[in-house]
Amino acid sequence: MxxxxxxxxxxxxxxxxxxxxxxxxxRDRPRYGFDLVRALAAEDGLLTSEGTIYPLLSRLRRDGLVxxxxxxxxxxxxxxxxxxxxxxxxxxxxxxxxxxxxxDGVDRVLGLPGTGGRRAVDGRQGGADAGDAAAGSRRExxx
Amino acid sequence: MTVPDLDxxxxxxxxxxxxxxxATLPPGHRDELVADIRxxxxxxxxxxxxxxxxxxxVLDRLGTPEDIVAAADLPDERGARAAAMSxxxxxxxxxxxxxxxxxxxxxxxxxxLALTAGTFVLPxxxxxxxxxxxxxxxxxxxxxxxxxxxxxxxQPMLLVLALLAGLxxxxxxxxxxVPVPATGVVSPVPSPTSAPRLPTPPSP
Numbered sequence: 468m469x470x471x472x473x474x475x476x477x478x479x480x481x482x483x484x485x486x487x488x489x490x491x492x493x494r495d496r497p498r499y500g501f502d503l504v505r506a507l508a509a510e511d512g513l514l515t516s517e518g519t520i521y522p523l524l525s526r527l528r529r530d531g532l533v534x535x536x537x538x539x540x541x542x543x544x545x546x547x548x549x550x551x552x553x554x555x556x557x558x559x560x561x562x563x564x565x566x567x568x569x570x571d572g573v574d575r576v577l578g579l580p581g582t583g584g585r586r587a588v589d590g591r592q593g594g595a596d597a598g599d600a601a602a603g604s605r606r607e608x609x610x
Numbered sequence: 611m612t613v614p615d616l617d618x619x620x621x622x623x624x625x626x627x628x629x630x631x632x633a634t635l636p637p638g639h640r641d642e643l644v645a646d647i648r649x650x651x652x653x654x655x656x657x658x659x660x661x662x663x664x665x666x667x668v669l670d671r672l673g674t675p676e677d678i679v680a681a682a683d684l685p686d687e688r689g690a691r692a693a694a695m696s697x698x699x700x701x702x703x704x705x706x707x708x709x710x711x712x713x714x715x716x717x718x719x720x721x722x723l724a725l726t727a728g729t730f731v732l733p734x735x736x737x738x739x740x741x742x743x744x745x746x747x748x749x750x751x752x753x754x755x756x757x758x759x760x761x762x763x764x765q766p767m768l769l770v771l772a773l774l775a776g777l778x779x780x781x782x783x784x785x786x787x788v789p790v791p792a793t794g795v796v797s798p799v800p801s802p803t804s805a806p807r808l809p810t811p812p813s814p
Contacts, residue, residue, distance in 0.1 A: 500646055501653035508671075516673030521646040522682035525639065544652055547645075 481513065484566070486523060488513065490532060490551060490559040497536070497550035500524065524549060532558055614655045614665050621651060621665060628675035635682055643682055647672070718747055725762060737762050 532555035658664035721743035728736020
């Protein structure tokens with residue numbers, strides 16, 4: 468694999484997860500487009516071109532994972548609010564479980580800190596660090 | 611303090627470019643996208659001072675209209691996510707399998723005219739020109755071009771076959787076989803001995 472190969476992986480990773488990040492942001496309450504953009508932009512490197520979120524949201528709506536309603540705002544034009552559907556919620560839950568398993572596996576193999584501290588490279592199994600696992604899921608919730 | 615709005619020249623220009631670029635989308639998608647981007651701009655501009663730099667920053671973060679439309683234009687979800695994550699400058703090529711928008715340019719129109727009307731205006735040469743133009747088109751699939759080629763070449767072939775059939779029929783009449791146009795049945799000339807006899811009237 469060429470030297471630039473590792474950097475090519477990142478866009479693909481984003482590509483696969485951005486949709487679920489959007490769904491996760493809608494988990495607790497409906498939100499409007501600009502609000503979602505701001506939340507995603509706050510996470511370093513998650514979103515490079517803000518405008519492309521809107522086609523993604525349209526697609527999520529056409530696929531039945533979110534619904535939209537126009538709501539009047541106190542000052543200014545009405546806003547389109549997005550909300551999770553039951554299908555969207557179950558898709559998100561399925562992804563979250565898969566992602567956690569996948570991420571933990573990669574972390575362990577790479578011997579990254581926060582996954583029990585033990586390098587799995589030399590064959591020793593590291594026990595899952597309960598504290599770090601909780602911190603990890605808190606980080607996910609805090610999106 | 612005034613805030614910039616959609617009437618700001620740079621913003622108006624951006625929305626204009628977006629609307630134009632989105633012309634390739636289905637009408638419903640296009641209207642929705644432009645409405646969404648306008649709403650985004652309303653919100654984004656409300657938070658910035660009325661300065662050129664701040665306004666351009668908002669537009670920069672939005673990404674180019676072409677990138678946004680490309681994200682909407684892709685045939686599947688995976689493609690939309692790909693475009694959402696692509697670097698803004700120098701937009702990457704669409705993922706493999708994404709077809710160019712199926713709209714006709716002047717090339718396609720002229721090709722069709724040459725293939726059809728060209729037969730009458732400039733026989734043989736006209737349709738051939740139409741075929742050449744058709745093959746250079748990027749908007750038509752190879753399968754469609756192949757079908758068009760077969761159909762176009764089929765016409766003179768059918769003509770030749772019809773001529774041969776006509777010649778065969780005309781040449782056949784000289785060999786003793788008489789076609790009977792009324793009934794369509796080819797039968798030998800009846801001889802007096804084999805003609806059916808009419809029943810003789812009863813003799814008084």
